[in-house]
Amino acid sequence: MRISNLLTIFIQFITFRWSYSENTFPKNKAVLQLDLNSSDDQLFETLCQFLWIQGDPLPLIFDVENEVYTKRGITLSTLKHLETAGLIVFDTNGFVKKGYGKHTRLFYCGKPTKVGFAHDENNYLDLGHVLLTERGKELASTYKASRNQQFYEYVINRWFQQGLVLSSIQIDQIQ
Numbered sequence: 001m002r003i004s005n006l007l008t009i010f011i012q013f014i015t016f017r018w019s020y021s022e023n024t025f026p027k028n029k030a031v032l033q034l035d036l037n038s039s040d041d042q043l044f045e046t047l048c049q050f051l052w053i054q055g056d057p058l059p060l061i062f063d064v065e066n067e068v069y070t071k072r073g074i075t076l077s078t079l080k081h082l083e084t085a086g087l088i089v090f091d092t093n094g095f096v097k098k099g100y101g102k103h104t105r106l107f108y109c110g111k112p113t114k115v116g117f118a119h120d121e122n123n124y125l126d127l128g129h130v131l132l133t134e135r136g137k138e139l140a141s142t143y144k145a146s147r148n149q150q151f152y153e154y155v156i157n158r159w160f161q162q163g164l165v166l167s168s169i170q171i172d173q174i175q
Contacts, residue, residue: 087136095127116165
């Protein structure tokens with residue numbers, strides 16, 4: 001009798017965990033947008049044009065006062081708003097990704113850019129002031145990012161000025 005009670009409790013536990021995890025991790029855009037109004041959704045979609053991909057989506061926001069961002073509506077104020085909505089983390093000191101070898105690849109709108117560093121190991125890449133939260137990453141994956149050539153060239157130019165060696169099929173694509 002006790003073994004059957006244990007078995008029943010175990011099955012209830014497993015069933016509860018399974019149904020809870022199904023409901024906890026939404027997979028579709030509508031569920032992820034539940035508490036966003038249409039202007040928040042549109043603002044986040046605008047932010048997505050500044051995403052590069054390297055495993056995770058990386059919004060490369062280096063200078064919030066640069067016109068490449070501000071003319072699209074991405075400002076300190078709008079970034080703080082997206083942070084309050086739980087979609088991004090903003091840090092005035094910025095973020096750095098460490099531990100790169102001699103080369104790495106990042107993707108913008110599905111196309112690769114190869115980045116070469118000065119040293120064979122222990123290299124880093126400045127990621128700017130914004131990272132996506134887990135919810136932001138999930139929501140970003142539901143959008144088709146719009147390409148922004150001016151932003152792409154801004155990033156490439158910035159990396160070039162930092163002494164990085166770049167190779168891409170996108171450089172000078174639209175001229």
